[in-house]
Amino acid sequence: MLSVFALSGCAWLHLGETCLVEDRKPCADILISEKPPRAVKLAALELQTCLAKITGATLPITTRPQASVACHIYVGKSEYTDALKISDEGLKFGAFRMISGKDYLALLGHDKDIAELSEYAAHSPGDEKRALKAWDEHTGEHWGSPYSTVGGDDWGGYSWPVGIWERDERGSLNAVYAFLYGLGVRF
Numbered sequence: 208m209l210s211v212f213a214l215s216g217c218a219w220l221h222l223g224e225t226c227l228v229e230d231r232k233p234c235a236d237i238l239i240s241e242k243p244p245r246a247v248k249l250a251a252l253e254l255q256t257c258l259a260k261i262t263g264a265t266l267p268i269t270t271r272p273q274a275s276v277a278c279h280i281y282v283g284k285s286e287y288t289d290a291l292k293i294s295d296e297g298l299k300f301g302a303f304r305m306i307s308g309k310d311y312l313a314l315l316g317h318d319k320d321i322a323e324l325s326e327y328a329a330h331s332p333g334d335e336k337r338a339l340k341a342w343d344e345h346t347g348e349h350w351g352s353p354y355s356t357v358g359g360d361d362w363g364g365y366s367w368p369v370g371i372w373e374r375d376e377r378g379s380l381n382a383v384y385a386f387l388y389g390l391g392v393r394f
Contacts, residue, residue, distance in 0.1 A: 226277065226278070227258070227262075227266070227278055227280070228258065228262040228263075228264040228266070231262060231263035231264045232264055233264045233265065233266045233267065233276065234278060235266055235276050235277065235278035235279060235280055236266055236267050236268075236269050236272065236273045236276050236279055236280070237251050237254055237255055237266050237267065237268045237280045237282055238268075238269055238270065238271075238279050238280065238281050238282065238285060238287055239251050239268060239270060239281075239282050239283055239285060240270065240283060240284065240285035240286070241270050241285075243283050243285075243318075244283065244318040244319060244320045244375065244376075244377075245320050245370055245371045245372075245375055246283075246318050246320075246371055246375050246376070246377030246379060246380045247283035247318050247379050247380070248370075249369055249370065249371055249377075249380055250282050250283065250314070250377070250380040250382070250383040251268045251282045251283075251383075252268070253380070253383055253384070254266075254280065254282060254314070254383045254386070254387065255268055257387050257390075257392050261390060261392075266280070270285075272287070277310060278310050278311060278312070279310065279311045279312075280311070280312045280313075280314065281293075281311060281312070281314065281315065282314050282315070282379055282382075282383060283314075283315055283316075283318055283379040284315055284318065284379075288313055288315055291306075291308070291311070291313065293306055293313045293315060294315075295315055295316055295317040295318070295378060298316050298317045298378055299317065301316065301317075301376070301377065301378050301381045302316060302317070302378060302381075303315060303316030303378045303379065303381050303382035303385065304316065304382065305382050305385065305386060312386075314379060314382035314383050314386055315378070315382060316377070316378015316379045316380075316381055316382050317376050317378040318375075318376055318378055318379050318380075319375065319376040320372070320375055321372050321374045321375055
């Protein structure tokens with residue numbers, strides 16, 4: 208059971224009997240894998256940002272559990288979710304699992320970066336020339352970028368502000384948003 212209490216300017220966030228935030232100090236960390244997919248990085252950042260707005264405490268995002276905290280929030284698949292036997296097996300179409308234990312919360316879904324043409328797409332503003340050259344070398348033609356449609360910043364589904372592709376699979380991001388929705392967060 209999750210509850211949020213805001214009294215006299217102080218906020219506490221509890222997961223069952225485990226405290227995530229107390230007196231605006233983090234009692235939990237957010238754990239991601241060493242090399243997470245783009246959507247997992249975004250999910251961890253969204254969770255950190257929204258919890259900070261709710262409680263006034265910024266939970267650290269890390270790849271190793273901190274001994275100084277009582278609870279860990281696992282975002283996405285990692286060696287830690289593997290050890291808990293929590294997987295994304297069988298999850299399709301953005302589905303996710305939200306599982307809690309005595310000292311953890313796992314927010315996990317199927318996540319995958321698209322890779323088919325990523326080397327041929329611009330990865331940041333100003334990277335267009337490199338991407339077009341790579342595409343021309345690959346095709347032997349001058350077709351333009353495979354991700355551009357009407358020009359400008361429209362690269363066929365890449366979001367510069369959040370750094371993910373439209374086709375990136377993002378089940379863990381959906382899990383984080385569902386968790387935050389349960390806390391009353393609305394976008």
